[in-house]
Amino acid sequence: MMKLSKKIIEIILKSLGTGYEKRFLDSEFGNCHGYMRIVNYTPPSNAEENQVEGLGMHTDMSCITIVFQDELGGLQMRSKDGKWLNIHPCKNSLVVNIGDLMQAWSNGRLRSSEHRVVLRRSRNRFSLVFFWCFEDEKEVIAPNEIVGNGNPRIYHPFVCLKYIKFRESNEVGKFEKIGYTVKDFAGLNV
Numbered sequence: 001m002m003k004l005s006k007k008i009i010e011i012i013l014k015s016l017g018t019g020y021e022k023r024f025l026d027s028e029f030g031n032c033h034g035y036m037r038i039v040n041y042t043p044p045s046n047a048e049e050n051q052v053e054g055l056g057m058h059t060d061m062s063c064i065t066i067v068f069q070d071e072l073g074g075l076q077m078r079s080k081d082g083k084w085l086n087i088h089p090c091k092n093s094l095v096v097n098i099g100d101l102m103q104a105w106s107n108g109r110l111r112s113s114e115h116r117v118v119l120r121r122s123r124n125r126f127s128l129v130f131f132w133c134f135e136d137e138k139e140v141i142a143p144n145e146i147v148g149n150g151n152p153r154i155y156h157p158f159v160c161l162k163y164i165k166f167r168e169s170n171e172v173g174k175f176e177k178i179g180y181t182v183k184d185f186a187g188l189n190v
């Protein structure tokens with residue numbers, strides 16, 4: 001998974017600018033670490049309701065997240081205009097989310113996806129979720145080349161762990177509260 005994550009970041013860096021993978025892959029992402037979460041969602045107890053939120057809307061605190069969901073599906077992404085889109089399970093496919101750290105590191109060029117999980121069936125749903133993150137002590141700051149000449153910076157630099165702590169410990173920063181994310185933590189009013 002570490003190798004796959006690095007490969008995906010390499011492709012993302014290439015898409016941001018020519019040669020950026022050479023410039024930034026090792027220097028910026030060389031100390032990233034990952035962890036896997038195995039999630040077992042119990043089915044909704046109220047069979048009357050045809051859709052129940054298993055995991056509320058949120059963004060991930062990672063650079064990227066790689067998701068495998070079982071054949072029940074239920075993962076949904078929120079489009080820019082606020083519509084929920086079903087991410088249908090697809091054999092031999094994984095879903096890749098951009099996370100908050102990448103949104104800040106790219107000065108907003110990449111968007112941390114707002115997503116949730118809905119449960120519709122009377123069976124347990126399983127997923128494997130791999131979060132790939134900067135090291136705790138890393139100062140997250142978009143390189144000048146990524147910001148681009150003449151563009152304003154929209155985040156102030158922050159230490160990765162401080163943001164994780166903000167999301168985990170601050171009542172208003174909690175998981176499902178989409179209103180409190182990296183923009184609220186480190187956003188500049190520009």
Ligand SMILES: O=C(O)CCC(=O)C(=O)O
Pocket residue numbers: 037039055060067068069075115116117126127128129
């Ligand atoms: O279970 C899933 O499909 C996604 C879970 C998720 O978004 C998360 O754990 O952050």
Ligand SMILES: [Fe+2]
Pocket residue numbers: 058059060065115
């Ligand atoms: Fe997530």
